[in-house]
Amino acid sequence: MRFVPFLSSTAVTIALVALLDNPLGKVPPPGPFFSPQYGFWQNAEPIDQDYSGTLTCNGLQGPVEVYFDDRLVPHVFASNEEDLYFVQGYLHARFRLFQIDLQTRAAAGRASELAGGKAINFDREQRRLGMVFAAENALKAINADVKFRTLLDAYTAGVNSYMDQLTEAALPIEYKLLQNKPEKWSNLKTALLLKMMSKMLSSGTENDLANTNAKSIFMPDELQQLYPQVPDSLLPIIPIGTKFPNPAVVPIKPAHADSFYFNNKATVQAQSLDPPAPDNGSNNWTVAGSKTKSGFPILANDPHLELSLPSIWFEIQLKTPTHNSYGVSLPGAPFVAIGFNDSIAWGVTNSQRDVKDYYEIKFKDQSRSSYWYNNQWVPTKIRIEEIKVKDSLSVFDTVAYTIFGPVQFDNSFSNAAATDRNLAVRWAAHDSSNEGLTFYKLNKAHNYADYEDAIRSFTCPGQNFIFASRTGDIAIWQQGRFPARWEGQGLYVMPGEDSSYLWQGYIPQQENPHAINPVRGYLQSANQRAVDGTYPYFIPGSYNTARGIRIDNKLSTMSNITPKDMMELQTDYFNVSAEDVRPVLLSAIQVDQLQGKELEYLEIFRNWDLMASPDSKGQTIFQCFWDTVQASIWKDELSRINPMATWPTEQTTIEWLLRDTLHTFADNINTPQRETLPMTVTSAFKKAALVLASKEAEGKLVWSRYLNPSIYHLLKDALPAFSRKGLAVGGYGNIVNAIKHSHGPSWRMIVHLVDGMEVYGVFPGGQSGNPGSRFYDNNIAVWEKGEYNRCWYMRDDDRKHEQVKWVLKFNQL
């Protein structure tokens, strides 16, 4: 009777195979996942991995050669542009497949397909913001330009060419963990990626909803004081004294704006669930040959973004017989985004301009199929959104589109339990435009005229394009298609029952703020307001003033500048806000009320060198103290309404303190007695000291331990092992070296425009998106130390150069 054991052991074998072939709860199917043949082990690249090879691809017109240097930077040599971008697409897919797939799915509001039910509200907001609508409109502009479309088609074909030959074993590890597969690439996905950047950079630069609540509790003169448009200490992008022409477009304020708009005290409950980080910003500057040691210009740029692994950037050189560009590209899109070629260098910072407004919509009924507009009921366009959810049923959402744009908030979608107001969003990113064309042209630009032509069509997100050429020109343009607003237009939710509050026109491109070859010999931008109060348009936004002050102060006094000086400035830790406000705080604080630890912290703060360096205790004490002071001054007032009214900017608070005019707000309205500024500051210090003492007990009094700078994997807490935490760096959002907890200089670049180009660059990550590759995080240590890689600008006759570590050859089929 051996049949029974045979049958039972066979059954157990089969059952075990079947069991291990399926996920166990959150654990991916253990069989394939642990299989050395298919599973994660296959993602463990040999340390001496050979990236050389020869590939035959359908879709190429001629051979393409890719030379990888010792940092795995590909130097792509193609005989024509289509082949060039085909191979760029292939390389982005080869090294960053999961990233480009995840980011574009998330952009389209499809994160739930990978993440499950917890991402449904994120997806709904993406759809309701009109992300796909925006990308489809961008695609219309792309398709209208046949030449450009051909290049994008080639890029897409390159991405898909890699995917087509992808084996199960070679799938990025994230897919093995999430049990998912990559999706075919398309031109729409590239458009979605660019809209993701638009959202990041131009969707969080307005505060219309919180401003509306501020308007409900403050008088008009208070609003002016709390939210001034031009800070006293502003050092704008365009040098002070620049004359602006009379405006060609003069928008007219609607007749009843005072009663229906400015004095409307209605509040809004709606709030964005996923607002972009308010600190998305950047620095760039350029110095003319008159200020450099070599006599050639130097250009520097460091875009501050969410720091992630894989990095948002991929370094690459793109060469055809007619152009030769180098810099960082955005995986998922062709071209170099920030970089240089043999004639010019360029960089970008965010304009921080407000290009997104909300309009209140009156629907006829619950069906949302028509709305009141210009004295009649007008039909909406209804878009039914299906959100597929991993391991669950699809969720459907109905989004009504109006003349303004999609109704983002209505009674079926808001953070609040019920919202009484239907809010349509008018966002510049919805307009049909092709931002990629600008980068394509910049890659090939030879001189100022080419640069000006390249940026002219750039619509959204508004960027400060900085420029320097080998021939000695320096320039900057704040470029975008910006609405020409009447004073106060779009600061708050606007009436949407007729056309009178629509954007009436746009600031003509030629009137965008710009400067060319200024006498002072340098230009800089750091997310501050671009112009002083003499600019003839109303340009609200979310500006940062402090970094620009520090950069301008440094550049104005420097001479004989070398690239090393520029590195020191990019990694500068000086806290200019603290320099301004420390004397006021020290004079206000009532020392006789302090004791023990408090006095100890006060002494450290008093003697602090104003540097936010990683080992600084003074910076920790200042930031903790200063945050508490700001909260003590404002929180009681702003909390009179829920959701809370907009916080005045740090700069506004500093300037109020410096002018000694904060008396009314220093009082805590929630207590019976009347607090003075010294009382408020002293009690804030005492509160901060308690926090600091507990931090000190945990060994977190030094700034880098307090700040805990970290670079998270794209899936954040789901895969903590793929993140890099606790980096030994300092800085802060208001400091030139703008590192916050998981946010900061995502690429530091310095281009010295000498013959052959002397270029330094570093981003906190690596070329490969594979955590099993030594190129996953190899640049983090360099970045952490404030050091740079020397970028190797390869020439035609360098093919046998010792810098070439691997050669990947592409042949046409």
Next chain:
Amino acid sequence: MKFFLSVLLTLLGGIGISLWAQSPWWGFVPVAFILAVAIHQAPPKAFAAGFLGMLLAWGGLSWWIDWQNTSLLSKQVAVLFPLQGSSAALILLTGILGGLLGGIAALAGCYLRSAKSKVE
């Protein structure tokens, strides 16, 4: 002697089948089964040979990959799973998984032979 031979053959077969790109992840299961039919042993020994052979095959393959990778990835995966970041534990776990399946398959193979001989 028979035991060592069957361990060795399971090990070689397990590695060999992994090198064949078309085989599924469980391709070694029929290999262990057939080997146990071919080299007949008492059930405990058959199980032990299948277990040891596949423990060495999967453990060895993952060790080899890990050695070439200087444990870059395994250290991270061993945090996700959680094995305190121990690469060795991850390799052992991989080996045990392969070993268990290899052992049970070999056991089934061994019983098939016994079942047949009973009938004859």
